[in-house]
Amino acid sequence: MSVDEGPSAAQRRAPTLEAVAELAGVSRATVSRVVNDSERVSPEAREAVTAAITALGYVPNRAARSLVTRRTDTIALIAHERPDTVFADPFFASVLRGANQALSLTQLQLVLLQVQGDQQRDRALRYVGNGHVDGVLLLSLHGDDTLATSVSKAGVPLVMAGRLLTGEVVDSVDADNVGGAGLAVRHLVATGRRRLATIAGPLDMSVGVDRLRGYTEAVLEAGLPDAATRIAAGDFTEAGGRAAAARLLAEHPTLDALFAASDLMALGALRALRAAGRRVPEEVAVIGFDDAAPAAYTDPPLTTIRQPVERLGQEMVRLLLRRIGDGPGEPVAVVLPTELVVRSSA
The missing domain is CATH 3.40.50.2300 (Response regulator)
Incomplete structure (x- = not known):
């Protein structure tokens, strides 16, 4: 009685470039050109090689391919x-x-x-x-x-x-960080806010610099020069936003709007306002930047500037x-x- 011992060692071996060439009826060099995306292959040969690769389950050797293409993929x-x-x-x-x-x-x-x-x-x-x-x-x-x-x-x-x-x-x-910050300011002004302040992002990053620039330009255009001085530095974290908002509230207790340069900092600001007994948006309006997933689920849900991240x-x-x-x-x-x-x- 014979015993089925499973596939032979030869059958278990991965298909080779030569096997693909034999099945496709082309040279080994042609298979290599197809694998390495060379244009020097006829459509008919490319189709035959591609069909053979699929039939055999051939997987190109990435190291060898790298030597030819000088690419690591x-x-x-x-x-x-x-x-x-x-x-x-x-x-x-x-x-x-x-x-x-x-x-x-x-x-x-x-x-x-x-x-x-x-x-x-x-x-x-x-x-x-x-x-x-x-x-x-x-x-x-x-x-x-x-x-x-x-x-x-x-x-x-x-x-x-x-x-x-x-x-x-x-x-x-x-x-468009400058334009986005301007959108936030214009919305706050259009809803009657006049005592604006901002929690800026890190000013050693272009995104922080640009969002602060957009805020500053917009409040000056709105005729609110004092708002351009109500700035607290943040670090794009919730904790940083909460600390910055607390500083702004201590220094400017009558502020009625906050623009935070990120949603995480805006979330921290909401918590600082709640701790200070300030109602949002009745007493202080808050706008963030990013439209990150948590923005829709804050209390209250966060108005924000959406960037297509x-x-x-x-x-x-x-x-x-x-x-x-x-x-x-x-x-x-x-x-x-x-x-x-x-x-x-x-």
């Missing part, structure tokens, strides 16, 4: 922030979700590098510079940090979220892939629109 998303900020702020999750969506129809993999401090920064730069990735998406750069410049000098394509405060121009995708991640990937394919060129700056979302807080 990997891009890095570098978040230059503290771990608690990266994993607690809905902004980062939304950008990551958008980037993954844009990559879903490609063969590229995404790796996340969280960077805080010089040691992690240098390690990330070595990883990128040593040829482990085809390109870099860079988030949350602070001050005059030269990470973007260093990546570019290493010859690695780069796309930033936001702009560099140093004035250097690189490929970037950003929301997932689309930002998608556009960053699309711009990076175009740069990887086309090579160096004039920097491109993409600015996405923002819009006012009115809820009960203002």
Whole structure:
């Protein structure tokens, strides 16, 4: 009686390039060109090779393919922030979700590098510079940090979220932060508020600078110069927003509106106002920025400026892939629109 011992060793082996070539009736070189997306293949040969790959379940050897194409099929998303900020702020999750969506129809993999401090920064730069990735998406750069410049000098394509405060121009995708802050101020003024104040984002980041600029320009245009002096610094966290709102209330007890440069800071402001016995929106109106998921569920629901964060991640990937394919060129700056979302807080 024979015993079924299962597939032989030969059957268990992964299909080879040669096997694909034999089944497709073409040369090994033709299969290699198809796998490496070469244009030097006839449509008929490409179709035969593709059918053979599907039939055999052939998976290209990524290491060998990398030697031919000089590509790793990997891009890095570098978040230059503290771990608690990266994993607690809905902004980062939304950008990551958008980037993954844009990559879903490609063969590229995404790796996340969280960077805080010089040691992690240098390690990330070595990883990128040593040829482990085809390109870099860079988030949350602070001050005059030269990470973007260093990546570019290493010859690695780069796309930033936001702009560099140093004035250097690189490929970037950003929301209309100045215009969005102006929308918030004009809504508050239109609803009768006159004693406005703002909780600004970090001023070592372009997003913080631009949202404060939008606020300041709008209150001056509305003829409210005192509002341009009612500013408390925040850090895009709930705790920072709560502390900043408490300072503003202590210094300006009659204020009747708050514009916070992020939804998390607006959430902190709502809690500070509640602790101070101030009713929202009857006594103080509050507007945030982002339209993060929690904004619709605050008490009261938060009026905010919506920026298309997932689309930002998608556009960053699309711009990076175009740069990887086309090579160096004039920097491109993409600015996405923002819009006012009115809820009960203002």
